[in-house]
Structure formats: structure tokens, C-alpha cells
Amino acid sequence: MQSTSPIVFERVGLTYPTGVTALTDITLSIAPRSAVALVGPSGCGKTTLLRTIAGLEQVSTGTLTVAAGATRAMVFQSGLLFPWMSVADNISYGLMARGMPALQCRDRARHWAERMGLQRFVDAYPHQLSGGMQQRVGIARALAIEPDIVLFDEPFAALDAQTRLLMQELVCDLQRQGVCGTMVFVTHAIDEALIVADRIIVMSARPGRIIADVTPQLPDVPIAQKRALPAFTQAFADIWAQIRSEVELQMHEEVR
Amino acid sequence: MQQNRWLSWLSPLLLLVLWEGAVQAGILNRIFVPPPSEVVVALVDGLVDGSLVADVVVSSERIALGFLIGAIPATLLGIWSGLNRTVYYLVRPLATMLYPVPKIALLPLVIVVLGIGEVSKIATVAMSVFLMVVIHTIGGVMQVDRRYFEVGRLYGANQRTLFRTVALPASLPAIIEGWKLAMGFALTLIVGVEFVGASNGIGYRIWQSYELYAIADMMAAVCLIAALGWVLTVGLDEMERLLVPWRHTIKESRMPLVQKWWGAVRPWSYTAAIVPVLLGAAVAAHEVTLNWLWLALALVGSIAIQGGTNLMNDYYDYKKGTDTPAVKGTGGALLRGDMTPEQIFWAGIIAFAVGSAIGLYFVYATGPFILWLGLCSVAVGYFYTAGPFALAYVGLGELAVFIFMGPVMVLGSYYLQQPVIALPAIWAALPVSFVVAAILHANNLRDIDTDIINHKRTLATMLGRSGARVEFYVLVGGAFVSVLVLIALGLAPWPTLISFAMAPLAWRLMRTAATEEAAEKLHPVLRGSAVLHMRFGMLYVIGWVIALWV
Numbered sequence: 052m053q054s055t056s057p058i059v060f061e062r063v064g065l066t067y068p069t070g071v072t073a074l075t076d077i078t079l080s081i082a083p084r085s086a087v088a089l090v091g092p093s094g095c096g097k098t099t100l101l102r103t104i105a106g107l108e109q110v111s112t113g114t115l116t117v118a119a120g121a122t123r124a125m126v127f128q129s130g131l132l133f134p135w136m137s138v139a140d141n142i143s144y145g146l147m148a149r150g151m152p153a154l155q156c157r158d159r160a161r162h163w164a165e166r167m168g169l170q171r172f173v174d175a176y177p178h179q180l181s182g183g184m185q186q187r188v189g190i191a192r193a194l195a196i197e198p199d200i201v202l203f204d205e206p207f208a209a210l211d212a213q214t215r216l217l218m219q220e221l222v223c224d225l226q227r228q229g230v231c232g233t234m235v236f237v238t239h240a241i242d243e244a245l246i247v248a249d250r251i252i253v254m255s256a257r258p259g260r261i262i263a264d265v266t267p268q269l270p271d272v273p274i275a276q277k278r279a280l281p282a283f284t285q286a287f288a289d290i291w292a293q294i295r296s297e298v299e300l301q302m303h304e305e306v307r
Numbered sequence: 308m309q310q311n312r313w314l315s316w317l318s319p320l321l322l323l324v325l326w327e328g329a330v331q332a333g334i335l336n337r338i339f340v341p342p343p344s345e346v347v348v349a350l351v352d353g354l355v356d357g358s359l360v361a362d363v364v365v366s367s368e369r370i371a372l373g374f375l376i377g378a379i380p381a382t383l384l385g386i387w388s389g390l391n392r393t394v395y396y397l398v399r400p401l402a403t404m405l406y407p408v409p410k411i412a413l414l415p416l417v418i419v420v421l422g423i424g425e426v427s428k429i430a431t432v433a434m435s436v437f438l439m440v441v442i443h444t445i446g447g448v449m450q451v452d453r454r455y456f457e458v459g460r461l462y463g464a465n466q467r468t469l470f471r472t473v474a475l476p477a478s479l480p481a482i483i484e485g486w487k488l489a490m491g492f493a494l495t496l497i498v499g500v501e502f503v504g505a506s507n508g509i510g511y512r513i514w515q516s517y518e519l520y521a522i523a524d525m526m527a528a529v530c531l532i533a534a535l536g537w538v539l540t541v542g543l544d545e546m547e548r549l550l551v552p553w554r555h556t557i558k559e560s561r562m563p564l565v566q567k568w569w570g571a572v573r574p575w576s577y578t579a580a581i582v583p584v585l586l587g588a589a590v591a592a593h594e595v596t597l598n599w600l601w602l603a604l605a606l607v608g609s610i611a612i613q614g615g616t617n618l619m620n621d622y623y624d625y626k627k628g629t630d631t632p633a634v635k636g637t638g639g640a641l642l643r644g645d646m647t648p649e650q651i652f653w654a655g656i657i658a659f660a661v662g663s664a665i666g667l668y669f670v671y672a673t674g675p676f677i678l679w680l681g682l683c684s685v686a687v688g689y690f691y692t693a694g695p696f697a698l699a700y701v702g703l704g705e706l707a708v709f710i711f712m713g714p715v716m717v718l719g720s721y722y723l724q725q726p727v728i729a730l731p732a733i734w735a736a737l738p739v740s741f742v743v744a745a746i747l748h749a750n751n752l753r754d755i756d757t758d759i760i761n762h763k764r765t766l767a768t769m770l771g772r773s774g775a776r777v778e779f780y781v782l783v784g785g786a787f788v789s790v791l792v793l794i795a796l797g798l799a800p801w802p803t804l805i806s807f808a809m810a811p812l813a814w815r816l817m818r819t820a821a822t823e824e825a826a827e828k829l830h831p832v833l834r835g836s837a838v839l840h841m842r843f844g845m846l847y848v849i850g851w852v853i854a855l856w857v
Contacts, residue, residue: 144464178553
């Protein structure tokens with residue numbers, strides 16, 4: 052791919068018609084094939100930022116440039132699989148919508164189901180799967196279209212702790228295999244951000260602005276070891292120090 | 308079996324019996340409140356002479372036409388309104404305004420405009436269905452999670468794909484819900500519409516019966532419209548299963564309906580219900596020309612009662628949690644998760660209702676003797692395991708089965724063909740009595756050790772193992788010996804000797820019973836006894852039939 056940034060924000064602001072300002076003065080350029088995490092207190096606008104990249108929201112001020120022709124895929128917090136479609140049809144949805152013939156769709160769906168450990172469930176309906184399995188389908192649906200940009204919106208927030216670890220490993224693996232393209236990962240968990248991303252953008256309480264931009268330079272080791280590294284704990288403490296006051300501010304905001 | 312399992316299906320039966328009894332005893336006036344037996348007769352008569360059938364057909368046609376004419380455009384318009392704001396603001400206020408108007412109130416207006424013919428009836432139904440479906444469809448489409456559309460657009464779906472893959476399937480459950488409600492409305496409405504200015508149809512029949520004071524006919528028509536409603540509901544439920552498969556588990560949607568019910572109802576266990584009925588008819592055939600319709604009805608009734616018993620056993624065993632796949636090799640549709648307990652329960656109730664309806668019809672057609680036979684059977688069935696003198700626990704189980712699944716059933720079937728309490732029919736039943744008692748005893752013989760521990764007093768536990776073995780020889784051997792004795796006394800024709808083809812099987816069963824002690828080794832004896840009953844019984848009946856010509 053091109054070496055220019057596929058996603059560039061320049062002094063972007065976003066105010067909803069209701070008058071609520073979600074984002075102000077966002078300037079950010081994301082390098083091709085990098086993995087960026089957005090962290091911040093809840094309601095800080097990180098999901099909104101992600102949705103602007105997806106094209107689901109329009110910016111009010113400034114400019115957002117997404118590389119021309121870059122295909123975007125998104126993994127949603129609650130999975131948002133289509134309950135009326137089998138696992139296979141869910142996975143190949145993006146391909147089907149782009150006009151791929153049904154047989155070929157089926158083939159690709161099988162391929163991705165196998166890659167995600169879902170081969171036994173291709174004919175199942177989403178409600179028959181566990182939360183972790185459902186989210187695997189969500190990731191498979193995103194990756195099946197071989198996207199240039201993959202957006203993750205707190206995909207593991209609803210999963211239990213162990214399943215979450217497993218899914219984080221999966222994402223790291225996929226990234227290493229180079230199938231995630233440019234990845235933007237929204238999370239409220241600092242440790243998750245440190246595990247899946249190599250660059251972390253810290254956002255303030257609403258209206259969201261960028262208050263820190265960290266690149267912790269952690270070695271590429273298994274999750275369990277990574278979490279025990281002194282560099283990891285140091286980065287965690289640094290980011291927490293940045294966010295802490297924002298979270299407190301947010302709390303007071305809510306009380307008022 | 309526990310007491311409560313009987314009570315739950317006994318109460319509707321009891322109501323019918325009380326009702327019947329109160330009328331027969333003159334407590335209720337027959338003119339105002341005809342007994343169930345008369346209603347059944349009115350129903351059968353109306354079905355046989357075709358008048359009720361014609362009414363159902365006419366009403367069904369009106370419902371079907373009205374429903375289709377109303378529901379199809381309503382569904383399309385509803386979806387369109389749900390997706391398009393302009394259409395929504397044009398359609399929705401009008402629909403909600405008209406919706407609360409009772410459609411029957413508009414009938415005179417419709418008649419003024421369209422005349423009193425078929426068109427006005429169908430139009431009234433169609434109108435009601437249309438409004439119901441439009442409102443439900445709009446609601447269904449509007450309530451679809453907007454995020455699904457976002458997902459679709461994000462993954463590149465255009466408007467058409469979005470409609471086909473998101474809007475339609477996501478709102479389908481609500482749309483079908485609307486169809487179901489509309490069908491209920493259509494059913495109610497058609498009766499009202501036919502009350503006035505119709506010359507046929509179920510509603511007309513009900514009103515006509517009222518004017519003629521033919522209350523039994525009226526109730527028969529009410530039963531029929533209820534049945535029609537039930538059929539339509541089940542039909543729509545099945546359609547929902549087909550159209551909305553993701554609402555049900557894969558296993559459920561893949562298992563064919565027929566196969567599920569076959570497993571639950573266990574028709575292969577019905578020889579005990581079939582053989583005595585056939586035998587009674589075969590004996591009667593030597594004296595009179597058979598009433599085939601009644602024979603068929605008797606078979607259906609007998610099978611229905613047996614099927615109901617099977618279903619209820621499953622239901623209560625499941626509820627009590629006593630059933631495990633190991634205990635019950637044949638049953639257990641519930642354990643396999645093929646069906647819900649409610650489905651089983653209601654199917655059992657329906658089976659009992661069918662059996663009772665047929666029984667009541669026979670009571671009406673042939674007199675009280677059948678009623679006495681039926682009441683005695685129900686009483687014995689009840690006191691078999693319930694009450695302070697549970698027959699099965701004072702060693703009388705075999706005797707009860709011997710009498711009631713032999714002579715009583717055979718005599719009942721005989722009586723339908725030839726209303727005489729005939730001793731020959733009772734004698735002829737003896738070989739069947741012996742084998743059916745042998746089935747029960749094989750069960751008790753197998754469970755002898757656990758029954759002793761649990762202080763369950765069966766004939767087997769009272770006699771002890773060696774005595775119980777002798778009893779088994781007596782019962783199995785008795786079947787064959789009784790055939791010989793009956794032939795010798797001229798009470799059975801010689802072709803019944805054909806039943807001796809089962810002697811080798813009987814011999815094997817006795818040998819196993821003589822040598823084995825472990826319950827799992829004796830289980831094949833139980834199964835074998837049931838097989839023996841079926842084959843021996845059928846051959847014995849065939850012997851009686853052959854004797855008609857030789």
C-alpha cells in the first residue's frame with residue numbers, strides 16, 4: 052500500500068445537532084499498517100472518532116481524510132451479527148453485498164470460519180453461540196472483505212476475563228499475520244490497549260481531545276509475559292496518570 | 308404413576324361425565340343443555356351428511372379470501388411506510404384512526420355500499436385484517452435496530468440488498484405476529500358477519516340452530532369453529548417456523564414433525580389397544596355383518612386413549628425427573644429435547660378428548676352399557692396405582708390387566724357390533740388375557756429385587772422368585788393351553804391353532820426367565836413378552852378371521 056497515512060484528522064470537531072460537542076480539535080495521522088488504540092474515560096468520544104473513520108458520522112469542522120478507495124470494516128461492541136443469518140452468511144455478508152457469487156461466498160466463509168476455529172458452527176445461528184464465539188464471527192465478517200482499515204469498537208468489553216485474554220491473543224495473531232491492515236482499536240482498558248496496539252492515543256473527557264500520544268516500544272512476546280514486563284507496567288502507570296483526572300472529571304460531570 | 312397425573316387429565320373428562328350424568332339424571336334440562344354425547348352425535352351427523360363440512364368450507368373460503376386480500380397489500384404497504392417517512396405520514400395516522408373502530412359496526416355500511424352478497428362479507432374481513440397487519444408491519448419495521456442498517460451499509464449493501472437482507476428478515480417476526488392476530492380477528496368477525504344476512508357458513512349454522520332451538524347442533528358448530536381456529540393457529544405457527552427459522556434451534560427445525568411425534572406417541576406400543584378391539588370384531592363377524600365405521604372408530608378411540616396415556620406418562624415422568632434415557636429406551640421425546648413439555652401435555656389432552664368423544668358417541672348410539680364399561684375401566688385405571696388400595700401394590704395388578712385388557716375390551720368391541728353381553732366373546736378373550744398379563748408380570752419379575760427393597764407388593768414379590776417364575780410359565784403357557792381348551796370346547800375355531808407359530812418364542816422367553824436373575828438379563832423377557840402379545844394376538848385374531856371361510 053501507499054506510504055502516506057491512510058487516515059488523517061486535521062483540527063476535526065464534531066457537534067451533534069442536539070448541541071452536544073463530542074470532539075474538538077482532533078489532529079491525528081495514523082501510519083499505514085499500524086495498530087492504534089484509543090483510550091479514555093467513557094463517553095469521551097472515542098467511539099465517535101471511530102465512527103467518523105467508518106463514515107457513519109460526518110465531522111462538523113476541520114477535515115478528515117481517509118485514503119481514496121480504502122475498504123473499511125468494523126467490529127462492533129455487541130457483535131451486531133445478523134440474528135437471521137447463519138454464521139457462514141454473516142461472515143460472507145460483506146462479500147455478498149459487494150456482489151460475490153453465492154458459491155464463492157460460501158467458500159470464503161468456510162475459510163474464515165476455519166481460521167477462527169468456527170468450522171463446527173458454520174450452519175449455526177448467532178444466538179446458539181457463546182459471546183466469545185459470536186465476536187469471532189464479527190471479526191471474521193470484518194476480515195473476510197480483506198479490508199485496508201479495520202475498526203474495533205470495544206469488541207471484548209462484554210466478555211468474561213478469560214475469554215477476553217483469548218480474544219486479545221487472537222487479535223495479536225491476526226495482526227502478526229498482516230490481515231488487519233491499519234487497525235484502530237477503541238477500548239477503555241489500558242492493558243488491552245497496550246497488548247493489541249503499538250501506539251496509544253489518550254483522550255480527554257467530553258468534549259474529546261487528544262491529551263497524550265504514547266508509543267511504548269514493547270517487545271513482541273506472548274501476552275502473559277508482556278503484561279509482566281517493567282516497560283508494560285511503566286506505560287500503564289503513565290497512561291493511567293494521564294487519564295485519572297479526566298475520569299474524575301467525568302464522574303463529577305455525571306453527578307451534576 | 309402418581310395421583311396428580313391422573314387428576315390433570317381427569318378433570319376435563321370428569322366435567323364431561325358430570326355434565327352427561329346431570330342431563331341423563333334429569334338435573335339439567337336436555338332442551339337447554341344437551342349432554343356431550345348428543346353434541347358428539349350432532350357433530351358426527353353433520354360431518355357425515357356433509358352439511359357441517361359445507362359450512363366449514365364456506366366460512367374457510369371467506370376467511371382465506373378476506374385474509375389474503377387484506378394481508379398481502381397491508382404487508383407491502385406496511386413495509387413501505389416503515390422505510391419511507393413520506394408514506395409513513397400518509398398511512399400511519401389514517402390506520403391508527405380507523406383501527407379502534409369495531410369492524411362489525413361497519414358491516415351495515417359495507418352492505419349498503421357492496422350489497423348483501425359474498426363481497427360484503429369478504430370485504431369486512433379484509434378490512435379488519437388490512438388494518439391489523441398494516442399497523443403491526445409498520446411497528447415491526449420501525450422497531451428494527453437501526454444499527455443493523457448501519458452494519459449493512461458499512462459492509463457495502465445498497466438499498467435493495469439492505470431491504471432483502473436486513474429490513475425484511477428483521478421485521479418478519481413482528482409481521483407474522485400481526486398475521487396471527489389478524490387471523491384471530493378474521494375468525495371472530497366471520498361468525499358475526501354470518502349471523503346476519505348469510506345463508507350458509509358456520510356463523511349462519513350457529514344462529515340458525517339458535518332459532519330452531521337445536522342447541523346440540525349449535526354446540527357442534529361451535530366445536531367446529533374452535534377446531535378451525537386451532538388448525539389455522541397451528542398452520543401459522545408452522546409457517547413461522549419455516550419463515551423465521553433463526554428463532555428456533557437448528558435441531559428443532561431439522562427434525563421433521565412426523566418423526567418427532569412418531570417418537571413421542573410410540574404407535575408400536577399399541578398392540579394392547581388394537582388386538583382386543585380386532586378380536587371382539589372378529590368374534591362378532593361370525594354372527595353379524597360388521598359395521599366397519601364403528602370398528603374403525605373403536606380402533607381410533609382405543610389408540611387415542613393408549614396414546615394419551617403414553618404422552619401423559621412421558622409428561623409426568625419428565626416433570627418428576629424420574630425418566631432417564633436408560634430407564635426408558637423407547638420414549639423420551641422430551642429427554643431428547645425434540646419437544647416441549649407443554650406440547651406433550653396438550654397432545655395428551657387432545658388424545659384423551661378424541662378417545663372420550665368417540666366413547667360418548669358409542670354411549671349415545673348403543674346405550675349405557677358402554678358407559679359402564681368405560682367408567683369401570685377409568686376407575687380401575689385410576690385405582691391401579693393410586694388411592695389406599697392401589698391394585699398394583701396388593702398383588703392384583705395381573706388380575707386387573709387380565710380382566711380389563713382382555714374380556715372387557717373384547718366384549719366392548721363385540722358389543723358395538725352386536726349389542727348382546729355374550730359369554731363366547733368373554734371366553735374367546737382368554738388367550739389374549741394370559742399374554743397381556745404375562746407382559747406385566749415380566750415387568751414385575753424383572754424388578755422383583757428392587758420392589759422387595761421398596762416394599763412394593765406385587766404378586767411376584769409375594770410369591771418369591773421361584774413362585775414368580777412358575778407364575779410366568781402359567782401365564783405364557785396358559786395362553787397356548789387356553790387356545791387348545793377353547794377349540795376342544797367348541798368356543799374357538801380350529802384355525803386359531805395358527806397362533807402356535809409363536810410357541811418357539813414363548814419357549815425361549817420361559818427358558819430365559821427360568822435361568823436369569825439379573826434385571827438387565829430379564830429385560831429382554833419383558834420386551835419379548837410384548838412382542839409375543841402382538842404376534843400371538845394377531846395370529847389368534849387371524850385364526851378367527853380365517854374361520855369365517857373354512
